[in-house]
Every structure is written in structure tokens, then in C-alpha cells.
Amino acid sequence: MNKQMIKAAHIVAVGIILLAGLVIVAWQVKPTSGQTQNSNSSAKGNKSSASVQASGLSSADRQFAMDVAMDGMTEVQLGRLATQQGASDSVKQFGQRMVDDHTKANNDLMQWASTSGVTLPTTLDAKHQAMVTKMSALSGAAFDKAYAKSMVSDHTKAVAMFQKEADKGGDSGLKTFAATTLPTLQEHLTMARALPTGNGNGSTNASTNSSMNANMSGSKSSSKNSNKSKNSNSNMSSNANNSNRR
Secondary structure (H helix, E strand, O other), rough: HHHHHHHHHHHHHHHHHHHHHHHHHHHHHHHHHHHHHHHHHHHHHHHHHHHHHOOOOHHHHHHHHHHHHHHHHHHHHHHHHHHEEEEHHHEEEEEEEHHHHHHHHHHHHHHHHHOOOOOOOOOHHHHHHHHHHHHHOOHHHHHHHHHHHHHHHHHHHHHHHHHHHHHHHHHHHHHHHHHHHHHHHHHHHHHHHHOOOOHHHHHHHHHHHHHHHHHHHHHHHHHHHHHHHHHHHHHHHHHHHHHHHH
């Protein structure tokens, strides 16, 4: 009986020792696992930070670059349409200016992107393609009117966008590009407003000037005729007086 009790006590003691060992092992494994998770999280965070730092761009700078690339391609395509489908020489000449200047600006932006690790769009998105398609269906005076209106609106927005980037941009290369291109865009806006139908003033001024010139010409002609008539009447009256005296 005593032997059985001693044996049972030994078994219980061994069980207690084994259980204590398992508890100790589990306690050591848990912190290690937590440290591994923290290490993985830290690695991911560092990788994300490195990616942001490598690009060197804020979300605002990146969006500016993407918008400018898309708008620039659109201006070139619309400019080509203007040289082919415009009615007035001023619209055709303005369209060619858009092709030349925006092609240069697009190349300058691509050069910046190649050194900054930024991938710019190379084809128009659905929105901008729809604009080109709509304009391509027009010709003559209808094209001139729609094109001039679009150029005034587009360049008003572009000037504001480039001015903001030049003043507040975070990337030095992009700021320089914006500041360098801004004067050209401001000139484009002035030219667009001067187009025959840029804001309604072109055709109105032409009509007004024509009418004013016609009125002035008529007034001068009437004044000359009136003076001739007065001189003729005066001469006739003088001759009559001389005749009566005789």
C-alpha cells in the first residue's frame, strides 16, 4: 500500500515538473513571436518610407505632373486639328503655335520624369479623347468658335495650375519647369482671347470698327459735299449781285 502511494506520488511529481516545463517554454516562445511580428511590421514601414523618399514627390506634385502630361498631349492634338480644320488664318496660326510650344513643354516634362523615376501617361484618357473626337467633327467657323472658347478656358486653368506649382511645389525640378513654362502659357491665354471668337470681342470689334470706319467715311464725304454746296451757292450769289449792280 505504501509502495503504491509512493509510486503515485512520483507520477504526480513528474507530471507537475513536466507541466511547469511546458509553461516556461510557452512563456519564452510568446515574446519571441511578438518580436517577430513587430520586426516584420517595422520592415514593411521602412520599405514604404523608403519608397516615398525615393520618389521624392508629394501627392500634389505627382498629380500636377500627370495632369500636365495629359493636357499637353491634348493641346498638341487639338492644335493639329486647328491647322487643318480652322477657317481663319489666326486660328490656324494659333494651332501651329500650340503644336510647337506644347510639344517642347511635353519633352521638357518627360526629361524631368526620366530623372525622377516617374512614369507619365503616353496616351489620352477617355475624357480627353472625347474632347478631341468632338472637335474633330467640326470645321470652318464652327470649329473656330469652339476651339477659341476651349483654348481660353483651358489656358485660364493652366496658368493658375502652373502658378501654384511654381510658388508652392515641393520638387525643385518640377517647380523650375512650372516657372519656366508659365510665361508661355500666359502668352497663349492672351492670344486665345484675341482670336476672332475667343470671347466674342474679336468679331464684335471687327464689326464695330468696320461700321465706325463706314460712318466716318460717310461723314467726311457728306461734309465735303456740304462745303462744296456752300461754296457753289456763295459764288452764285456773288455773281448775281455783281450782275444787278451792272
